[in-house]
Amino acid sequence: MDMTTDYRELDRRFYMPVFSRDTMIVRGRGARVWDDTGKEYIDCVAGIAVCSTGHCHPEVVQAICDQAHDLIHCSNLYYIPHQGELAARLAGITGLSRVFLTNSGAEATEGALKLARVVTGRKKFVAFEHGFHGRTMGALAVTHKPAIREPFMPLEPTCTFLRYGDLEGLRKNVTRETAAVVVEPIQGEAGVIVPPEGFLEGVRERCDDTGALMVVDEVQSGMGRTGKWLAIQHEKVTPDVVLLAKGLASGFPIGALVTAEEYQFRKSEHGSTFGGGPLACAAALATIRVIEQLLPGVPGKGERFRNGLSRYQPRVKGLMIGISVGERCPQIQKSCAEAGVLINCAAEGNLRLVPPLVISYAEIDRAVEALHASLG
Ligand SMILES: *Cc1c(COP(=O)(O)O)cnc(C)c1O
Numbered sequence: 001m002d003m004t005t006d007y008r009e010l011d012r013r014f015y016m017p018v019f020s021r022d023t024m025i026v027r028g029r030g031a032r033v034w035d036d037t038g039k040e041y042i043d044c045v046a047g048i049a050v051c052s053t054g055h056c057h058p059e060v061v062q063a064i065c066d067q068a069h070d071l072i073h074c075s076n077l078y079y080i081p082h083q084g085e086l087a088a089r090l091a092g093i094t095g096l097s098r099v100f101l102t103n104s105g106a107e108a109t110e111g112a113l114k115l116a117r118v119v120t121g122r123k124k125f126v127a128f129e130h131g132f133h134g135r136t137m138g139a140l141a142v143t144h145k146p147a148i149r150e151p152f153m154p155l156e157p158t159c160t161f162l163r164y165g166d167l168e169g170l171r172k173n174v175t176r177e178t179a180a181v182v183v184e185p186i187q188g189e190a191g192v193i194v195p196p197e198g199f200l201e202g203v204r205e206r207c208d209d210t211g212a213l214m215v216v217d218e219v220q221s222g223m224g225r226t227g228k229w230l231a232i233q234h235e236k237v238t239p240d241v242v243l244l245a246k247g248l249a250s251g252f253p254i255g256a257l258v259t260a261e262e263y264q265f266r267k268s269e270h271g272s273t274f275g276g277g278p279l280a281c282a283a284a285l286a287t288i289r290v291i292e293q294l295l296p297g298v299p300g301k302g303e304r305f306r307n308g309l310s311r312y313q314p315r316v317k318g319l320m321i322g323i324s325v326g327e328r329c330p331q332i333q334k335s336c337a338e339a340g341v342l343i344n345c346a347a348e349g350n351l352r353l354v355p356p357l358v359i360s361y362a363e364i365d366r367a368v369e370a371l372h373a374s375l376g
Pocket of ligand 1: 107184217218219220246
């Protein structure tokens with residue numbers, strides 16, 4: 001950082017104004033970050049559930065640096081160091097068989113939509129109200145929020161949106177013409193919404209009955225966030241396709257499409273220049289090693305938040321936490337930031353906390369205290 005450059009002014013003049021922001025974060029370690037004035041924050045945003053190993057975890061930094069010295073990029077025309085190793089790890093973690101690596105969550109969704117069409121020969125999709133699967137054209141077509149999809153209509157493929165939890169709707173709308181049902185096991189962008197008991201089993205059953213693929217979007221809920229590798233592993237359900245991204249490589253861009261053995265792209269049906277490059281694979285493998293150590297501690301940390309915040313009736317799944325606060329959400333976000341705690345507002349007046357899995361009990365207590373002061 002060069003202290004004489006006005007980065008904010010350059011941003012305002014040259015960057016597209018799609019984000020609303022004022023704080024500039026310049027450094028991070030563990031569950032803490034610092035802004036350009038030197039102010040310290042406990043980070044319960046963690047790059048939106050991305051920096052699960054904490055900021056700049058030494059094992060991840062080491063893996064990226066080591067790989068950068070050997071090879072940064074070479075193309076998927078060749079075998080890529082660590083790509084097969086990462087695929088094997090992801091198969092093990094998910095209980096599935098085949099992997100395709102992308103650069104983002106949206107691209108993982110795109111891959112799933114293409115795959116569902118090519119393996120079923122069907123055209124239609126079913127997804128859920130308040131669901132979020134990414135902002136590229138295909139991913140947007142299965143993303144519900146009217147404000148972000150309607151300006152870009154018409155969107156292909158055609159998708160029917162059902163109420164999250166609507167088993168009756170599944171029976172009517174998932175048919176032998178449905179290529180796939182795309183579902184989050186916990187809706188993250190909607191504000192950490194947990195489905196009713198039996199709903200995900202219901203999706204599985206209806207997919208089995210009709211031959212539609214069950215695509216489970218674990219981009220936000222996966223990679224240890226809820227105390228298991230996948231949120232769907234809290235249920236007795238095995239999906240056909242799992243989507244991963246956010247927490248997969250500690251902030252190095254990557255996404256993954258993981259499938260059962262019978263659902264694979266054949267030669268030339270899909271591809272990517274950057275997807276699964278050497279640096280991304282090295283970062284992801286180091287991340288998985290670190291998360292493996294952190295996983296047993298996640299439920300206890302979630303309970304610490306639950307107990308501390310009990311009077312606000314939080315929805316807690318490991319370290320994925322939502323609190324309904326209504327219109328006050330932006331104000332609470334602001335006053336927590338002033339008190340040195342970063343949290344953010346997901347949809348519909350829901351505060352969302354998705355801190356790094358390395359957060360300590362003392363840091364949790366400080367975050368809880370700031371929330372109490374702001375929530376009243
Ligand atoms: C963030 C998110 C995506 C999109 O990921 P990008 O990397 O931003 O494209 C997709 N699905 C879910 C559930 C997400 O939370």
